[in-house]
Amino acid sequence: MNKVLLAGFIALLSTQSFANDNVDTLASECQAGNDDSCNQLGNAYFDGNGVQPDANKAKELFETTCNKDNAYGCAKLGTLYILGPSNIINTDKAIEFLEKSCNLDQKNGCLNLGVLYNEGRLIQADHEKANALYEKACNLGEGGACYNLANNYEYERGLKRDMSKIVMLEEKSCELGLGVGCSTLALRYVNGIEGELEKNMEKAINLVTSGCNLDDGLSCFYLATSYRDGFGIEKNLETAVTLFDKSCNVGYLPSCNELGNAFASGSGVEKNYVNANNLYYKLCVSEYADGCVNLANSYANGFGTAQDVNLALSYLKKACGLKNEDGCKFAAQLEERMKELNK
Numbered sequence: 001m002n003k004v005l006l007a008g009f010i011a012l013l014s015t016q017s018f019a020n021d022n023v024d025t026l027a028s029e030c031q032a033g034n035d036d037s038c039n040q041l042g043n044a045y046f047d048g049n050g051v052q053p054d055a056n057k058a059k060e061l062f063e064t065t066c067n068k069d070n071a072y073g074c075a076k077l078g079t080l081y082i083l084g085p086s087n088i089i090n091t092d093k094a095i096e097f098l099e100k101s102c103n104l105d106q107k108n109g110c111l112n113l114g115v116l117y118n119e120g121r122l123i124q125a126d127h128e129k130a131n132a133l134y135e136k137a138c139n140l141g142e143g144g145a146c147y148n149l150a151n152n153y154e155y156e157r158g159l160k161r162d163m164s165k166i167v168m169l170e171e172k173s174c175e176l177g178l179g180v181g182c183s184t185l186a187l188r189y190v191n192g193i194e195g196e197l198e199k200n201m202e203k204a205i206n207l208v209t210s211g212c213n214l215d216d217g218l219s220c221f222y223l224a225t226s227y228r229d230g231f232g233i234e235k236n237l238e239t240a241v242t243l244f245d246k247s248c249n250v251g252y253l254p255s256c257n258e259l260g261n262a263f264a265s266g267s268g269v270e271k272n273y274v275n276a277n278n279l280y281y282k283l284c285v286s287e288y289a290d291g292c293v294n295l296a297n298s299y300a301n302g303f304g305t306a307q308d309v310n311l312a313l314s315y316l317k318k319a320c321g322l323k324n325e326d327g328c329k330f331a332a333q334l335e336e337r338m339k340e341l342n343k
Contacts, residue, residue, distance in 0.1 A: 023050045035065045039073050046080065055084045066097060075101035075109035082122070091122045102133065110137035111145045118148065118157070127158030138169065143176030147184075163196040174207060179216020182207045186222060190232075201232030212243065217252025220244075224255065228268070237268030248279070253288045260294060264303070273304020284315060289324035292316070296327075300334065309338060 023044055029037035042061035045054045059080055065073030078097030081090045095116070101109030114133030117126045131152055137145030150169035153159050167188070173181030186207035192199035205226060211219025224243035227236045241262050247255030260279035263272045277298050283291020296315035299308045313334050319327025 030061065030064075035068060035070045035073065038062075038065050039070070039076065042073070042076060046084075055080065055088055059084070059088060066100065069104060071101050071104035071106035071109065074098075074104060075106045075112070078109060079112060095123065102136065105140055107137045107140035107142035107145070110134075110140065111142050111148070114145065114148065118152070127152060131158050138172065141176055143173040143178030143181060146170070146173040146176065147178055147181045150181075163193065167197065171207075174210055177214055179211040179214040179219055182211030182214065183216055183219040183222060186211070186219070190222075205232050212246065215246075215250050217247045217250045217255060220247035220250070221252055221255045221258075224258065228258075237262075239268075241268040253283055253286060253291075256283055257288065257290050257294070260291070264294070264298075273298060277304050284318065287322055289319040289322040289327055292319035292322070293324060293326050293330065296330065309334065313338070 023041065026037045026041040026044070030041050038061045042058040042065075044050050045061065046058035047053070059077065062073045062077035062080060066077050074097045078094045078099075078101060081088060081094035081097065095113065098109045098113040098116075102113055110133045114130045114137065115121070116123055117133065118130035119125065131149060134145040134149040134152070138149055146169045150166045150173070151157075153162050153166045153169070155161075167185060170181045170185040170188075174185060186204040188197055189200045189204040189207070205223070208219040208223040208226070212223050220243050224240045224247060225231065226233050227243065228240035229235070241259065244255045244259040244262065248259050256279050260276040260283070261267070262269050263276035263279070265271065277295060280291045280295035280298065284295050292315045296312040296319070298304055298312075299315065300312035301307065313331060316327050316331035316334060320331050321327075
C-alpha cells in the first residue's frame with residue numbers, strides 16, 4: 001500500500017486574523033509579560049497578519065518567550081530558523097530550539113524534529129531518533145506523529161513490521177483528528193491483508209465516517225462510493241451525491257469528477273449538464289485529465305452546451321498531454337472522424 005508520509009513542517013497553531021487594534025492589544029499584553037500574546041504577535045508578524053511582515057520581529061518575540069521556557073515559543077522559533085527568510089535560516093539553531101520545545105513536551109516540536117531525522121533533511125537521517133520523537137509526540141496527542149510512526153512500522157524504517165501496532169497507531173491518529181489516518185486504516189479493512197488483518201467493512205465504514213466528519217476528502221470519497229454502490233452499507237444515491245459534494249468542496253478532485261458524472265447522468269440528483277460541465281471545466285483547468293475527457297464528450301455531443309468538435313478535440317489533446325490513455329485514444333478517433341467528414 002502506498003502511503004504518503006506527513007512531510008514538512010506542520011502549523012503549530014492556526015493563526016488568527018487580527019485587526020490593527022487587536023495587534024495593539026497583543027503588543028500591550030506582551031509588554032506586560034503575557035507569553036501567549038507575545039506568541040500570537042510573533043505569528044502576526046511572521047504571517048503579515050494585521051501588520052507588515054517582519055520575520056526578524058517575529059524571531060525576537062519567539063526568543064523572548066522561549067527564553068522563559070515557553071514550549072510553543074521554542075517550537076515556533078525552531079521552525080522559523082528553517083522556514084524563515086535566508087538571513088534567518090540556521091540549521092543548528094533550528095535543531096536546538098526544536099529539541100528544547102520537545103523536551104518541554106511541545107508535541108509539534110517533537111513531530112517537526114522527527115520529520116527532520118526521518119527524512120535526513122538538513123541533518124543526518126536517524127530513524128531510531130525519529131521514531132522516538134514520533135512516539136513522544138503521539139503520546140502527547142499529535143495525530144500526525146502517530147501516523148508517521150505507523151508508516152515507519154509498515155516500511156521497517158528502524159522498526160520491525162508489526163500490523164497490530166500499525167492499526168493501533170492509525171486508529172489513534174484518526175481519534176486525534178487526522179482524517180488521513182481514518183481513510184488509510186479504512187482501506188486496510190476493505191482489502192484485508194492476508195495473515196495480518198481480516199476484512200471488516202463495518203469498521204471501514206465507521207472509519208471513513210469519522211474521517212469525513214473531519215473534512216478528509218478521501219474519507220468522504222470512500223463513503224460516497226460506498227453509498228453509491230451499496231458497498232458495506234445500504235445504497236443511497238442522494239447521500240452519495242451529498243458526500244461527493246462535500247469531498248469536492250475540500251479539494252478532493254476525484255469527488256468533483258464523480259459529482260459531475262452524477263449531474264450528467266441524473267444519478268441521485270436532477271440531471272443538469274451545465275452543472276456537470278462547470279465541474280469538468282474546473283477539473284480540466286486544474287489538470288485533472290478525466291475532467292478534460294468528460295468536458296470534451298459534452299462538447300463533442302452538445303451536452304449542456306453548443307456542439308463544438310474542435311473544442312472537444314483541444315480538451316482531448318490536453319488530457320492526452322496529461323498522460324490520460326482515453327484522452328489520447330479519443331483524440332485520435334475524433335481527428336480521424338473529422339478528416340473523413342472533410343473529404
